[in-house]
Amino acid sequence: MEHQSSIPRINPRRPYVIAASGLKRIVLGQETGSRELHHGGHAAAAKPLRSARPATAAILVLLHSERGGLDEHARQTIAAATLLADADTAVVVAVLGGCAEPLGALGADVGVQLPQLGGAGYLVEARLAQALALVEQYRPRHILLPERDADADLGRRLAARSGASIATDVVELTRETACRIVPGARFARCALPRIILLARHAADARLPYVGRGEDAAAPVAEAALERGLRDLGLEGSDPDQVALEEADFILSGGNGMRDMAGFAALAQALGAATGASRVAVDDGRFARARQIGATGKTVQASVYMALGISGAVQHLQGIKDCRHVIAVNLDQSAPIVKRANLTLVEDSGALMQALLQLVRAAQAAKSA
Numbered sequence: 001m002e003h004q005s006s007i008p009r010i011n012p013r014r015p016y017v018i019a020a021s022g023l024k025r026i027v028l029g030q031e032t033g034s035r036e037l038h039h040g041g042h043a044a045a046a047k048p049l050r051s052a053r054p055a056t057a058a059i060l061v062l063l064h065s066e067r068g069g070l071d072e073h074a075r076q077t078i079a080a081a082t083l084l085a086d087a088d089t090a091v092v093v094a095v096l097g098g099c100a101e102p103l104g105a106l107g108a109d110v111g112v113q114l115p116q117l118g119g120a121g122y123l124v125e126a127r128l129a130q131a132l133a134l135v136e137q138y139r140p141r142h143i144l145l146p147e148r149d150a151d152a153d154l155g156r157r158l159a160a161r162s163g164a165s166i167a168t169d170v171v172e173l174t175r176e177t178a179c180r181i182v183p184g185a186r187f188a189r190c191a192l193p194r195i196i197l198l199a200r201h202a203a204d205a206r207l208p209y210v211g212r213g214e215d216a217a218a219p220v221a222e223a224a225l226e227r228g229l230r231d232l233g234l235e236g237s238d239p240d241q242v243a244l245e246e247a248d249f250i251l252s253g254g255n256g257m258r259d260m261a262g263f264a265a266l267a268q269a270l271g272a273a274t275g276a277s278r279v280a281v282d283d284g285r286f287a288r289a290r291q292i293g294a295t296g297k298t299v300q301a302s303v304y305m306a307l308g309i310s311g312a313v314q315h316l317q318g319i320k321d322c323r324h325v326i327a328v329n330l331d332q333s334a335p336i337v338k339r340a341n342l343t344l345v346e347d348s349g350a351l352m353q354a355l356l357q358l359v360r361a362a363q364a365a366k367s368a
């Protein structure tokens with residue numbers, strides 16, 4: 001029997017905390033902006049091909065998409081594979097869950113979409129069978145996966161089932177060696193193994209080149225039986241039970257957010273953890289443990305929604321690693337606007353009510 005939590009979590013044990021000197025970083029040389037790369041814009045299209053030579057070997061990247069997209073960790077893993085690949089080696093990227101993004105812009109030469117293997121269901125045997133089929137087809141020299149959640153689990157199972165060598169928590173790579181974190185915050189170096197589980201922030205996703213981005217069909221995988229297991233589905237739990245540092249989606253309230261009941265209802269509907277500015281904590285509306293910023297928590301959510309928060313420098317310090325910041329503020333010149341990827345100039349109370357209605361309508365439509 002298997003229970004899974006529906007709350008995506010981030011491992012807060014980040015390699016750069018241990019190696020602030022940059023020891024972990026894979027150096028790329030000339031780069032252009034990551035945002036252009038992410039959105040497949042002009043600059044990405046103008047980049048040269050990494051290699052136009054016919055491939056005689058392959059490096060395989062296996063990863064899960066998240067809500068139909070690839071997060072920074074997934075992009076970093078693809079980037080690391082392109083850095084390991086020589087001109088005769090193709091980078092094959094298989095996306096469990098599938099994604100709509102052009103994989104070539106991220107460095108993939110071949111993209112394999114596996115939409116049927118995403119989601120939160122207990123599919124470990126089916127995923128493993130598909131991974132083994134991909135390994136059989138492409139015979140990759142190395143297989144890279146992000147060191148997190150289902151990807152980390154798949155990598156370990158693949159190593160156990162195939163007998164391949166593996167290095168986990170890898171923070172530094174060369175074409176000959178892998179360096180990994182071992183307990184006690186020490187580093188261990190080993191010869192480059194066949195399977196590499198890459199730690200978050202080990203590689204920079206901004207690449208000076210693109211891959212060929214050809215689509216390929218997935219090889220047929222042997223139907224796998226989930227032996228002795230029954231999927232009981234997901235069990236909902238309170239997102240606020242997750243440490244804020246690990247939360248993937250945070251709804252945060254400041255001095256300009258006064259509707260606490262609406263805030264709680266929205267957080268619950270979105271499945272978001274809750275955070276707050278210091279002013280909102282100081283006036284007693286949030287517990288001290290919810291404070292985000294220089295004297296509170298440093299968070300790294302994929303989505304950080306700031307309702308009525310001005311974006312003082314002390315607050316911004318706590319959200320510097322968040323991927324998408326959405327600001328809701330009446331003042332379009334508030335400092336948070338500069339940091340935000342999306343700003344809604346709107347009253348926080350009105351926006352929460354409108355968003356709550358939309359989320360509930362979408363949820364009702366989904367379950368109908």
Ligand SMILES: Cc1cc2nc3c(=O)[nH]c(=O)nc-3n(C[C@H](O)[C@H](O)[C@H](O)COP(=O)(O)OP(=O)(O)OC[C@H]3O[C@@H](n4cnc5c(N)ncnc54)[C@H](O)[C@@H]3O)c2cc1C
Nearest residue numbers: 254255256277278293294295296308310314315329330348
């Ligand atoms: C040593 C030190 C450490 C600090 N540490 C932290 C820290 O860890 N974390 C932290 O957050 N702060 C910290 N602060 C405090 C920080 O400087 C700010 O005072 C604080 O972040 C401001 O909180 P706020 O943005 O919620 O409130 P305000 O500055 O009052 O801003 C409220 C915002 O809401 C907007 N607004 C108002 N009404 C509405 C509405 N109806 N709808 C939408 N928007 C609206 C306003 O335009 C404004 O931008 C620290 C300060 C010091 C000196």
